[in-house]
Structures are given as structure tokens and as C-alpha cells.
Amino acid sequence: MQIRQHLRDETSANKPAVILHPSGTVVTFAELEARANRLAHRFREAGLREGDVVAILMENNEHIHAVMWAARRSGLYYVPINTHLAPAEAAYIVDNSSARAIVGSAALRETCAGLAGHLPGGLPELLMVADGDLAGWGRYPECVAGQPGTPIDDELEGDLLQYSSGTTGRPKGIKRELPHVPPDQAPGMMSALIDYWMDRDSVYLSPAPLYHTAPSVWSMSAQAGGITTVVMEKFDPESALDAIQRYRVTHGQFVPAMFTRMLKLPDRVRNSYDISSLKRVMHAAAPCPVEIKKQMMDWWGPIVDEYYASSEAIGSTLITAEDWLAHPGSVGKPMQGAVHILDPDGNELPPGQPGEIFSRAATPSNTSTIRRKPLRRAISTGG
Template identity: 80%
Template structure:
């Protein structure tokens, strides 16, 4: 991928919201080139790894573009991790450079004591000072703003969110091709979905896969990306109205939070420029998506994919209205639904989702997990459960490791979670299994209310009754507890294990 062809256009490549900071394509190209020269001057070659510890700021895209055109893997690290957790990723990835920011100074400063091999040789910190680290971008100011002589395509080395254990590095083979020669399905999709005069909103942190990959591909198409420095529900509406957003990508929890805003607040923003939006990352409750389409119109498309890039599906809003709950048909890679013995499931029967013909990858340093992600045919899975209808449309059920077995019955908690968040007093919900002497596991719900005053035993009883009117009894929680905030990633994935540990301990 390249952005060089858009130099001289005068267009912004990045606009930060709400600060309004602008980085033009000319500036982004020059910054990326200077940093690429710095990487080469410090001995970084194709296949080396650059770790990035930055919030959404004006430097992050330049760092990613510099690494990508230098043949390097770049690893954006979750900014909420502790120094020990970030150090694990740096060491596991074999990073030879770290680029941090002043906002993450404490995390950067704490890395050394947790790295058994010592700090990487190249250490840069943006807009701040840290002993032993070079100040960026000042340290590259004398480097040429022209391309390095040996440009070659690098790639993202994404680490999973770690919701079920330590984060896993998802590594793909480099192409060994110059950037301009790299083929890509994303480029084809962008050219079809996104006109050159679009304005794209990226509301999620750039350390996640989709925000980084999509925003860079969109910049390669010459389209301005508005990056939210931090997502808030009303701030998102303000960004759309202020910048004339035409396209964007969201996750379901963002929809839920925007829908929970008071009606007068929602009505106060002009969203008429919206043309097409996409959502992914987690299953979207049917009722939530219906409400979004009622509000924004039939422009809410959806895709299903993973950081492993083994395959994907796509469904337009119009298709979805005819098949509520579906995530579409394969965009690339053939779909297979397999039972526990590896047999193909008929239409309507759930099983593990496998893709045939997708990208190959490895979980860095974990050959056992890499092998477990593939079956005897070489088809790949990330452990999601779903089924196909008669026309080949995919419906997600849940994650394999989220399944509850209560009294010998398999229960997928996503159904109860999806129903709970449609209650007007519920902001968020988690449903999971806890130990039960009689049943093996019992179904437990933890709820975050819109207003903290509703987090009462009386409302818990009311909510259980409300849910039992809408779901089969065995799928319903036996009890509901309340938390002020549920532990979610910025892309909406629940850290269920922390809740399971807490509430399982309470049963002992």
C-alpha cells in the first residue's frame, strides 16, 4: 500500500476529533519517509518488529506507514496494559524498536524491569522526554523526506485482546514485494464501497486490527480519515455532524451507547451526510441493529472476520432486513460448519465455523495453538459457533469457550445478553456459567444499568421476570448482579474471565 500518489492533493489524511489536529497527505508521507530512514540507519531490516505504544494521536499513522514501507512488522499495543503486560508482547514479538508517546510515558518507563532480554535498541518517545529514549519526531528531523531506496511491504503483527488468556501474536508471511505491487482484497472492497470524496470516521483505538488496517487502506485510496481521540456516544455524533462524515466503521457496543442517549440529544445532531457505515467485531443484537437502521436508514452494512484474516462474510443492510441476525455470505474463503467430529453440519444446525481458502498465519511461539486452529483439510477456525441457512447465509451463535453446560444442556449466553441490552434501563450485560453442585454450571448475569440508581435487588428481580417472558427458562440466568462498568475492550469484547473468577469465587 502507498499514500505517495496523493501528495500534492492538499487533502487532510488524518483529522483528530475533537482536537481538530490535521495531518495532510504531504505531511504524512514526509513523516513516514523520515522515520523509515531512521529505522534503516539504526539497522532495522525486512522482518524486524516495531512495537507501538500510543494513543490515537497525530503520530501513529506515520509510525505505521514508516514500518510498513520498510518491510517491518508493526505491533500496536493496547494502551490499557500494564508495563509487565506490554513487556510480554514486546519480548514475545522480538521487537527491536519501540515508539511510545508522552501519554504512555509511565508504561514506557516501566518496561525495562519486565524485559529479560533488556530494552530494544531503538527507543523513541513522541512529544515527551524519557531517559534513554530519543525524542520523536525531533530525532528524525534531519532525515530525508524522500523514500528509502529499498522500500518493501511490511505488515501488521496484531496481538489478540487476551480475553481468554495471554494475548497471542498473529503473524503472516511477508510478501517480499514492493508496496505498489501488493495485491489486496481490501483495496478492491474499498474502491467499491468508498468513493474518493468520502470522509471516513474511525472511532475506535488504532491499536485494534480493523481501525488500523481500514484507516490505512482508506488513506491509500486518498480518503480523509477522521480519528476519534477517544470514543464517547455523543462525541461520535458530534464528529459526524462537524466533519460531514459519509462513511465509518463501528462496533455494536457503540450502537448501544448511542441509542441510550436521550432522544433530544440524538435529534440535535445533523447526520444527513452519512452514506454507508460498516460494523463488525462482535455479534450485534437484532433489536439494536433494527433501531440503528430505523435511525440512520438502510445504510448499516456488516461483516464478519477476525484478526487472523482466515476469511470473511459481508451483508448489506437490505439483505439483513430480509434475514435479521445474519452476518452474510462469504466475501472470500468458503464456509464450512463442522460438528465436534469434523463432520459438515446441515443447514440450520450449529457447529464450529471454518473457512477454506483464507490467509495462512501462525500464533507466534505457539505451534500447538496454531495446529489446533486447522482441521485435517487445512481449513481454519477461531472457535466461533454458528450455522448456515438454506441460502448459505451465516448466523453467529457464540464463541466455543463461552458455552455453558448446565444439567447436560448446552447454552450459548449470547442470546440472553442480546435480549438484556434491549431493556431501556440496561446499558450492558454479561452472561456466563458459574459452578453449581447440582447442575455442573448455572447461568449467571451481570448487568450495567444506564442509571446507577437502578442497580437494585428490586430491579434485578424485575429484570429476571422480564427476561423469562422472552426466553426459554433454561437459557435465563438464575440470578443477576450489578457492576458499575463491565470489563470490555474498546472493540466491545468482554473480559468474561474476570467476571467468571469473581462470581465463581463467591459460590465457594
Template identity: 50%
Template sequence: MTPGWHAEHTPDKPAIVLASSGEVVTYAELEDRSVRFARALRARGLDVGDHIAIVLENHRAFLEVTWAAQRSGLHYTAVNRHLRPSEVQYVLDDCGAVAIVSSEELAEVVSGLDTSRLRARISVGGELPGFERYDDVMAAESSEPLADECEGREMLYSSGTTGRPKGVRKPLPATPLGDPSAPPVMIAQGLLATGAAEGAVYLSPAPLYHAAPLVFSMSWQRLGATVVVMENFDPAACLQAIQRYRVTHGQFVPTMFVRMLRLPKEQREGYDVSSLRTVVHAAAPCPIAVKRQMIDWWGPIIHEYYSGTEDIGTSFITPQEWLEHPGSVGRPMNECHIVGADGEEAPVGEEGIIYFAGGRPFEYHNDPAKTASISNEKGWRTLGDVGRLDADGYLYLTDRAAHMIISGGVNIYPQEAENVLAGHPDVADVAVIGVPDEEMGEAVKAVVQLSDPAMASDEVAAALIAWCRGELASYKCPRTVDFVDELPRDPSGKLYKRLLREKYWEGHDSRI
């Protein structure tokens, strides 16, 4: 299961399509370019087990480069292109990269980096001082595959929403390219098992530097699908891409659902989305009201999974199951335990930290203490999420333990209020956090982005608080509301709560 097989049998089939520009890379071209670039990296001293960093926008070359690394037995780290130079430098140094691929578009970031120790510095789409040009590098190489092609592995970094990002390092397969025992091949086999069909067109609307967009895009290409990559997410452009390219499969995050639902009804209903067969969402909890609206719109084709880059445990739920268990993220696919504050397993229906037994091996790169910290004495591992299991074995997420608010000694998980407020028709985005309070320690505050920022007022704030109290106990609801033009999210929809909290906790002692 490699692009090479499809290059041989369907050479002219599009492997990559850039949604806005319409630029196409065929399977023959993907095979040729990834082979040539793999040879170029080997010629510059990169061998099996070495590490390459990719600092790129969603560019045609992104998947060409990752496939070159994948077939060369390399670790490859796709770096968030929105990071500051000092943050990118930290990732470069921490992962031990010996090569970097970037672009002229990111010159402002790259020019501030110390790349003197790297063996290879390569720029796609334009000139960068001290960098070789991508097309020139490939043109000098043969299109004959390396004799020792073997499976590499991504090593991606956490988002850094609560501190320094950490590299999630998984064992390098180093098995022959396409070997069915390699985890990347097994992911593609899993897609086949869940109904991936011939003629699939997969939409990747998120940045490729994130785990799911990158891994799933490459997995679909192992199956010969056309991968449509959005350069940047825009709700109307997303619907247009689905219609234009007759997209059959896609993966989204809840923020994208919200943004599409907030389009004027006549606009969003003007797009033909009938080609969609299966949609998956993950990465963040989806408010029940939002998912119901999406199922009403797109039909019962929206599946959900819960997992993490660490891959210690996974749950999955079909739309039919979700309609019977609204709010659930499905039945765990490996052994799952809910552990209470006393360290003991909690009874059915009670909340606690979610632990998994089994899962794939990994380590936090250069941080054995953090690696050890996620395991308990039974060897179960956790991502730090809080949840519960119902009597039927379905898992429900409450929130991350790190986001918990302690007000007057009471534990409050802000996701509950966020889910309620996200269902208000005037709310485009919302975050609920704890802020300093002399009497209670922390008070619950909602930071809201309105669909129409001009509506911001004390009256609207009061109405939002009342809306929340109509669904939840008052102690779980915000006491105050602040309005912002935009919440600090990365392009994949992940919220940087740390940045919000810093504003309110400056000059105060914060427990996080």
C-alpha cells in the same frame, strides 16, 4: 496506491484529522514524516523483516509511524495501551521487537519496561527517560524515500480475553510499495470495489491498536480519503464528529451503537448525520433490536462483516439482505462448513463449529501447537465460533465455543440471552456467564450495567429475568442478576469475560 501519490496530486488535502482537537496532517506532511521516520529506523539498524512495537494513544503520529514501518518492509505491532507493564513486556519479548515508539502520556507503563536490548526507543509528544524525541529524530533525516521501499505488514495480538494474547503473524509481502499483489493493497482495492467514492471522509472511532481500525484507516489513506480519528470514543462526541467533518464512511462495534442509542432522543436527533453514505460494523455480534434501531435512525446504510485478525474466512451482508435475514452476518465469501460434535458436517440449519476452507496463510507467533489446533483433518480452520447456515447460505453466529455454559449437561450459549437483555430500555450493557452451581455444575447469571445505576434492585432483577423468559426458553435465561457500574470492556467494545468469570469462580474448579 500509496499516500505518496496523493501527496503529489493533492498535497494539502487532510490525511489525518484528530476529531476533538481538530489537528490536521496533510498528505504532503504524512508522506514527508513517514519517509523521514522510515530513514531514521533504517539508520538505527532496522532492516526489512525486523519488528517495531508501537505503544501509543490515538495520536497524530500513530499513522505516521505505521506508514513508516509499512514502507520499510517491517513487521509492526500496535500494543494495547491499557495493558499493564508486565503484559506489554510479554508482547515486546514475544514479538521480538527491536524498536519501540511510545509517548509521555504512557510514561507510567513504559517506565516499567525493560527496553535495554532494543536498538531504538523513541517518544512522541514529550520526554521519556532513555528515549529519543520523535520530532528530533525526523528532523535529522532526509525526505528522500528509501531506495528499497517495500510493503511491510502488521502483526497484531489477540485481545487476551481468555488468556495470554497471541501474535497473528502473516507473511511479509516485501513487494514494492503499492504493488497490487500485496494483501494491504488488495484490501484497499476491495474498498474501491464496494463503492468507496472520491471525497470520502472515514471516521475511525476505536483505538488504532486494534486490527480493523488500523488496517482500514491505512487502506482508506491509500485511496486518498480523509481519516478522522477519535482520540477516545464518546457517543455524543462521535455524533458531533460526523456532523462537524461531514463523515461519509465509518466503522463501528455494536457497543458504540448501544451507547449512541442510549443518549436522550432529543440529544441524538439534534445531530446531522445526513452525510453518512456507508457504515460498517463488526468485531462482536450485534443484537437484532439494536441494529433495527440503528437502521431506523441512520437508514439502510449499515453493512456488516464477520472475520478475524487471522483472516481465515469472511462473510458480508448488506443492510437490504439483513432486513430479509435478520441476525445473519451474511454469505461466506470463501468455503464455509458447520461441523458438529461428531466431527462431521452438520445439516443445513443445525449449529456447530464454523470452519472455513482457504483463507490467507498465517501462524500464531511462537505457538505452533495453537496454530495446528485450529485446523481439522480436512485442513479447514476455525476461530472457535459456533453458528449455522440457513437454506439460502446465510451464516448466523450463536456464540464462541469458549463462552458456552454447561448447566445440568445442557449446552447454553449466552449470546442469546445477552441479545434479548440488550434490548431492554433500562440496560446499558450486559454479559451472561456461567457461575458455580452445586447441583447443575454451572448456573446462568446476567451481569448488568443499567442506564441509571440507582435503579438497581431485586425488583429490576426479577423484571429482567421475566423479560428474557418472554423471548427464550427458561433454561437459557439467567437465574440471577448482578448489577455493576461498568463491565470490563476495552475501548473497542470487546468484553473481558475472563475477568468476570474469575470473580465468581475463585476457589472453584472452572472448565475455562
């Protein structure tokens, strides 16, 4: 997957790849390409090779996509760390993932500075802060100064290394085997769905923190398709409506809590924004109350699709707005693979009965978890 395929003419090069909202900061496709390439060269210069890990401690800012793209096109894993974690919690992920580099930001200065006291093996050698100063850390502009804005010679496809934990225990790293091929030979992140759902003229709104799986994957997939991504620096319900109106947003992905907050806005506020540019929106991450979704459809029209999936990427379902109106509360049919609802003994249950969800991917899974305790039964040998 390449950004540079959209730089074949001056119009594409100058097209915004990222627009931060509400600040209005713009990063063009040409700028994103050059920044990612310079950082990729720096990673190689520091000795990072295929399979190594880069930890990212950044809020939604103008640098985070360049860091993720630099790692992804260098055959590296990149780990966006939850910005709300305490230093000890963030350090656990740095240590558990065996990160060889950390790229932080001034906004996360205190977290970055507190890592050292919680890392038994010490900090990685390559430490950069994107926008500011931090003792012992290199300044991002100086670290990449003099590096070429052209691709490294040995580009390889990397991947997201996401940490997920639910409500109990330490986070677990969800690690997929790398494809060991150049980016242009690798299967695109959600490329089939993006191609079906959007086109080059679409404008995609990313309202959630990019340390979450879906926001990072969807925004990068949109960029890979030449689509402008409007990234909210922090979600606010009225600000989201302003972004839709200001940038003529056509598509976006939300979570149910965002719907609830937008619906709580006074009618005069909701009705003061022009959202007619919206063609389709998607939601996931948590159950959406039927009444909330009905209210969103009444407001935005039958354009609210939903999917159910996991960070492990083992099975997923999709339901369109039209199908949901006929089957309220459903999360649809499998997009790939199969979904089974089983009882405690592993027997398949009939429709309408509660049970445990088991998913089977369409192809053999190449996903593992980084953890130090035995894993409870999670995979059915019966498929």
C-alpha cells in the same frame, strides 16, 4: 500501497489525511508522507531490515499513522499494543515479538517506563517517544531531524503484526508472511472492498482505538485510497455524532457497543445532529443484538452493513443492510473462501444447527502464530 500516489498535485498534497476529533488537529497527505519517510530513514539508519519488528505504544494521536506507514513501507512488522495493558503485559508482547524498536508517547509514559523491569533481554536499542520526554528514550523530533522526507531507496511492503488472545492465556502474535515486493507491487489492504465502498470524496470516521486490527487496517486502507480519515481520540457517543456533522462524514466502522451507547442518548441530543451525510457504515467485532441493529436502521436508515472476520484473515462474510432486513441476525455470505459449521467430530452440520466455525481462505494461508505452546487442532485438512 502508497500514500504518495495522492500527492501528484497541490490539492491532493494539502488534503487532510487525518483529522483528530475533538481536538481538530490535521495532518495532510503531504505531511503524513514526509513524516513516514523520515522515520523510515531512521529505521534503516538504526539497522532495521525486512522482517524486523517495531512496537507501538500510542493512543490515537497525530503520530501513530506515520509510525505505521514508516514501518509498512520499510518491510517491517508493526505491533500496536493495547494502551490499557500493564507494563508487564506490554513487555510480554515486546519480548514475544522480538521487537527491535519501540515508539511510545507521553500519554503512555508510565507504561513505557515500566517495560525495562519485565524484559529479560533488556529494552531494544531504538527507543523513541513522540511527544514529550522519557529518560533513556530519544525524542521523536530529534531522532528524525535531518532525515530526508523522500522515500528510502529500498522500500518493501511490511505488515501489521497483531496480538490477539480473547479471554484466556497469553496473547498470540498473528504473523503473515511478507510479500518481499515494493509497496506499489503489493496487494492493497482491503483495497477491493474500499474501492467498492468508498471513493476519493468520501470521509471515513474511525471511532475505535487504533491498536485494534480493523481500525488500523481500515484507516490506512482509506488513506491509501486518498480518503480523509477522521480519528476519534476517544470514543464518546455524542462526540461521534458531532464528528459526523462537523466533517460531513460519509462512511465509518463501529462496534455494537458504540451503537448501544449512541442509542442511549436522549432523543433531543440524537435529533440535534445532522447525520444526513452518511452513506454507509460497517460494524463488526462482536455480535450485534437484532433489536439494536433494527433501532440503528430506524435512525440512520438502511445503510448499516456488517462483516464477520478474524485477525488471522482466514475467511470472512459480509451482509448488506438490505439483505439483513430480509434475514435479521445473519452475518451474510462469504466474501472470499468458504465457511463450514462442524460438529465436534468434524462433520458438516445442516443449516440452523449450532457448531464450531471453520473458515477456508480463497488462497493458501500464509499466516502463522507466535506462541510457545502446541496449537489445538485449528485447520481442517479436508478444506
